[in-house]
Amino acid sequence: MGCFNLVLTEANTLATEIATSVTRDRRTQSYVAYKGLVWLEARIIQEATAAR
Template identity: 50%
Template sequence: MANLRVDKAIFESSSPYLREAFLVNPAPGLNPLINMIMLRFHGFSEWDTDLVLFESNKVAAFIANSVTRDHRLQSYIGSGGPSWLQTLILQESGLDSS
C-alpha cells in the first residue's frame, strides 16, 4: 500500500482474532509480528481494521491464496490479474449475468 502511495486504508479480515490483536493487546507470541505491522500502519495518515465475513469478501481471499500458493512477489492485480479474477469480481458484485 505504501508503494502505491496510499495514505488512507482500511484493512479487512475475516478473523476476529486478528482485528482484536491490532486493537487490543496481542497474545505474547504475536507481539513481534504485530509490532512490525503496527509500525507499518503508522505510516498511513489514517487506517482502520474491519471484520468482514469470508462470504462477503471472496475476491480478497482468493487473491491472498493465489499470492501465497504461487509465491507471487509482485502485484499482478494492476496488470489485469489472472483470468479467473474478473469473473469472480463480477460474481461478487452481483453484476454477473451467468
C-alpha cells in the first residue's frame, strides 16, 4: 500500500515548477531524456544550496 505526505506548496516549489512546465509546454518526453532544462538544473542547485 502507498503512502502520501501532505506538504505546503512553499516547501516543494521545484515539483510545482516541473509540473507547471510539463502541463504548460505539453512535454511528452521525460526531463531525464532531455538531460533536464537549463532552468531546472539552476533550481535544483538553488534548492540544494538552500537546504544546507
